[in-house]
Structure formats: structure tokens, C-alpha cells
Amino acid sequence: MRVLIFGTYDVAAHPRVGVIAEGLRAAGHEVRECNAPLGFDTAARVRMLAQPWRVPALGLRLARCWLRLTRGALRGPRPDVVVVGYLGHFDVHLARMLFGRRRVVLDHLIGAADTARDRQVNAGLRQPVLRAIDAAALSAAHVVVVDTEEHRETLPAKHRGRAVVVPVGAPDEWFEQDAGPDGGPLRVVFYGLFTPLQGAATIGTAIARLAGRPVEFTMVGGGQDKEETLRNAGAATAVTWRDWVPAAELPGLVAAHDVCLGIFGTGPKARRVVPNKVYQGAAAGCAIVTSDTPPQRRAFGDAAVYVPPGDAEALAAALADLAENPERLRELRQKAGRAAREHFTPEQVVQPLLAKLGVTAEPTKRGS
Incomplete structure (x- = not known):
């Protein structure tokens, strides 16, 4: 099967589509990527919803990226399947225009309306507009990939039959890390965008309560709840705050810790996801401590603390x-x-997608 991974996605920010690509290659399929990263992360797109006068900048950049994508797509062989990477709500329409009747798979990790609600952008016509964008994207895809059964159930009923649950998983490099040394204080790491879903402010309060205990924290990232997290942590000294870490360095940093924290948000979206960091931290050999939600318990069972x-x-x-x-x-x-x-x-998580496409493959087992 010839597969084209297509769109304005950014695997450094959202590695999910990269995991799918790795898995399809491991299953023996020919995978080519046609990628023109848009350069606007999720936070920037949400800001545009709150400040509509910024939307033309998105449209202009999207047009430039689509020109690059069109040129790249037409240069290679015709694919059997096109996988549109996450945040591909508009890219999926270009894929349909360029590839006609070829099967188009939309990596619909989370809806635009759901993301905006989580980030407290709900006023006026924004939610109806975003729901319309989600609906149009879902209608354009032949197969819709979601990450949990809970997310599949949030899709409109008419789209659920075309949806398949594919766990986010972790890229290969996360499985190749050396664990840090035993002994000493408990080393705990959190990384993320400090959104309400992630519950970083809850972690900040826990940091303050553990003052004087043999626990050291590394907190990586920034976002709308960063200031509250800092306030909650108070004068705690056993914590290192880092604005961000390059994607290539993150697996090694996480593997040097004993515990990787998941998410602790209380909103509806937080109860439907298994976040990247839980899969990645486990792959890197960390113990996992995360919120007690059905999809996370279903994924990890007794292999995590909830x-x-x-x-x-x-x-x-x-x-x-x-x-x-x-x-x-x-x-x-x-x-x-x-x-x-x-x-x-990667080779394990793509099996449901291959089955949905009517393709069978024997995944490669890793040693334990």
C-alpha cells in the first residue's frame, strides 16, 4: 500500500501523525510525507478565535502552505491512502481536491470546538462556527481516526461508523532511552502547554505540599495556567522551571526521571483523553502518575498510579x-x-487503522 502523510501538521508539537507514519512503515507499507508546517500552534489558533482580526494572517499562511503541498503532492506517485495530520480541519479538503477518490484518512485527535471550550473560548458565534468546521472536516474524510472510545462517542452519529480508535502511542525514539540512576530523591517530570486539561495548577499545589520531602520536580513548558501554577508552588525550592525543551532532547530528559506526570484537569475533555506524555513517559521507562479516568485506566490498568x-x-x-x-x-x-x-x-497502535482499511499486517514485537 502506498501511503501519503499529508498536511500542515507539526510532529514536534503533535507527534501523533508521526507515530502513525512509523507504524505504517513498520507494517511494510510505502510511506511518503508531504508536509508544509503552518507555523501556528494550537494556542495561536485559539488566540485567533478570541481576536478574529488575526484570522487573515492564518488564511494567508495557509494559502502559501497549500501551494507547497500541491507542488509536493503532484511530484510523487499517486497514493492508495492519504493520511491528513492533526489540525488538518482545512487540509482534508485540499486532500480530497488533489486525490479525488483515493481514500482520505483524517487524524481527528480532537475537535476544534472541543479545544476552544477547554481553553475557555466560548463567546458569541465561535462555537457554532467551530462545530461547522469540525463537521465539514469529518464529512470530507473516508476514515476518521480518534484516540479513545470516549472521543469516538462525541462524534455526530452519522460519522461514528467511519471512525476508528487508534491510541496515540509513542514514537520509536522514546523506547530507546536509557533510564536514570536509582537512588536519591524521587525525580518527577511534567511537560506540556499548561492548559486547563493538563491541570498544571494542581501540580503546583502538590509541589508546595511536598516541600521538605525527598521529591524533586522538573516542570517544562508554558501556557495559560503557568502563572497560577507558579503561585500555587509558592516558595518551593525543589523544582526546576524550564520554558521548553527541543523535541529531540525531550525523550532523554524524561527518561532521566523516575516519574512522569500525566494530566489532572477536571473538565469533560480531560476525562476523555490519554495524553501523549503518559504514553511517552511509559515508553521512556518512567512510572506514571495521572488522573483516574476511564480511558487512562483502560489503557494502563495496574501499570500506573491514579x-x-x-x-x-x-x-x-x-x-x-x-x-x-x-x-x-x-x-x-x-x-x-x-x-x-x-x-x-507505532507498529502496534496502527493495527486498528489497517483493519479499518482492510489491510492485514503482522506487527513486529519488541522485547520486554
């Missing part, structure tokens, strides 16, 4: 327990790594 969403006291207690129980910590690290290798490598 706390109620938004409960800083429970989060602090869970981390304190791991700091005091190295055997329990070692067991959780091993279980998380095993779960990632057995279920969430």
Missing part, C-alpha cells in the same frame, strides 16, 4: 508514597515500560 482529577492532596500523597517505597517505584516503572512495549509502539 489520583482523582484536580486533587492536589491525593497527588502529593501518591508521590510521597513512591518516594518512600523504592521497590514499589521500581515495579511501576517496569510495568509501565512493559505496557508501552506490548501495546503502544
Whole structure:
């Protein structure tokens, strides 16, 4: 099968479509990428919703990217399947125009309306407009890829039959990292965009409550809840704040820690996702501590520690327990790594997509 990974996606910001590409290659298919990154991250797109006068800048840049995509797409062989990368709500229409009856797969990790609600952009006509954009994108795709069963259920009923649940998984490089040394204070890492979904402010409160305990935090990233997180952490000194880390360096940084934190938000979206960082942290050999939600429990079972969403006291207690129980910590690290290798490598996660496309492939098993 010839597959074209297509669109204005950015794998450094949203690695999901890169995982799909790796998995399809591992399954023996010919994969080519045609990518012209738009350069506007999710936060910038949401700002445009709040400030509509910025939208023309998006349109101009999108037109330039589409010209590059059109030139690149027409130079290569005709694909059997086109996979449109995440945030491809507009790109999917270009794919249909360029490739006619070829099967078009939309990586619909999350809807535009859902993202805006999570980031508290709800006023006026914005939500109806975004729902219309989502609906048009879904209608243009032959197959719609979502990440959890909960997200599949949020799709309009007429699109659910064309949807397939493909876990986000982790790129290959996350499985290739060396774990940090044992002993010393519990090393805990969080990285993300500090959105309400991620519940970073809850982590900040837990940091303050663990002052004086043998727990050290690395907090990577920034976003709308960063200031609140800093305030909640107060005068805690056992924490390193980093604005961001290049994508190529992030796997090694995470693997040097004992625990990778997931998400702790309390909103509806937070209860429907299994975030990148949970898969990636497990692949890198970290123990996982995250919120107690159905999709995360279903994904990792007893290979993670779960706390109620938004409960800083429970989060602090869970981390304190791991700091005091190295055997329990070692067991959780091993279980998380095993779960990632057995279920969430690129070649494993694409199996439902291949089945949906009517293609069978025997995935390559990794050693445990």
C-alpha cells in the first residue's frame, strides 16, 4: 500500500501523525510525507478565535502552505491512502481536491470546538462556527481516526461508523532511552502547554505540599495556567522551571526521571483523553502518575498510579508514597515500560487503522 502523510501538521508539537507514519512503515507499507508546517500552534489558533482580526494572517499562511503541498503532492506517485495530520480541519479538503477518490484518512485527535471550550473560548458565534468546521472536516474524510472510545462517542452519529480508535502511542525514539540512576530523591517530570486539561495548577499545589520531602520536580513548558501554577508552588525550592525543551532532547530528559506526570484537569475533555506524555513517559521507562479516568485506566490498568482529577492532596500523597517505597517505584516503572512495549509502539497502535482499511499486517514485537 502506498501511503501519503499529508498536511500542515507539526510532529514536534503533535507527534501523533508521526507515530502513525512509523507504524505504517513498520507494517511494510510505502510511506511518503508531504508536509508544509503552518507555523501556528494550537494556542495561536485559539488566540485567533478570541481576536478574529488575526484570522487573515492564518488564511494567508495557509494559502502559501497549500501551494507547497500541491507542488509536493503532484511530484510523487499517486497514493492508495492519504493520511491528513492533526489540525488538518482545512487540509482534508485540499486532500480530497488533489486525490479525488483515493481514500482520505483524517487524524481527528480532537475537535476544534472541543479545544476552544477547554481553553475557555466560548463567546458569541465561535462555537457554532467551530462545530461547522469540525463537521465539514469529518464529512470530507473516508476514515476518521480518534484516540479513545470516549472521543469516538462525541462524534455526530452519522460519522461514528467511519471512525476508528487508534491510541496515540509513542514514537520509536522514546523506547530507546536509557533510564536514570536509582537512588536519591524521587525525580518527577511534567511537560506540556499548561492548559486547563493538563491541570498544571494542581501540580503546583502538590509541589508546595511536598516541600521538605525527598521529591524533586522538573516542570517544562508554558501556557495559560503557568502563572497560577507558579503561585500555587509558592516558595518551593525543589523544582526546576524550564520554558521548553527541543523535541529531540525531550525523550532523554524524561527518561532521566523516575516519574512522569500525566494530566489532572477536571473538565469533560480531560476525562476523555490519554495524553501523549503518559504514553511517552511509559515508553521512556518512567512510572506514571495521572488522573483516574476511564480511558487512562483502560489503557494502563495496574501499570500506573491514579489520583482523582484536580486533587492536589491525593497527588502529593501518591508521590510521597513512591518516594518512600523504592521497590514499589521500581515495579511501576517496569510495568509501565512493559505496557508501552506490548501495546503502544507505532507498529502496534496502527493495527486498528489497517483493519479499518482492510489491510492485514503482522506487527513486529519488541522485547520486554
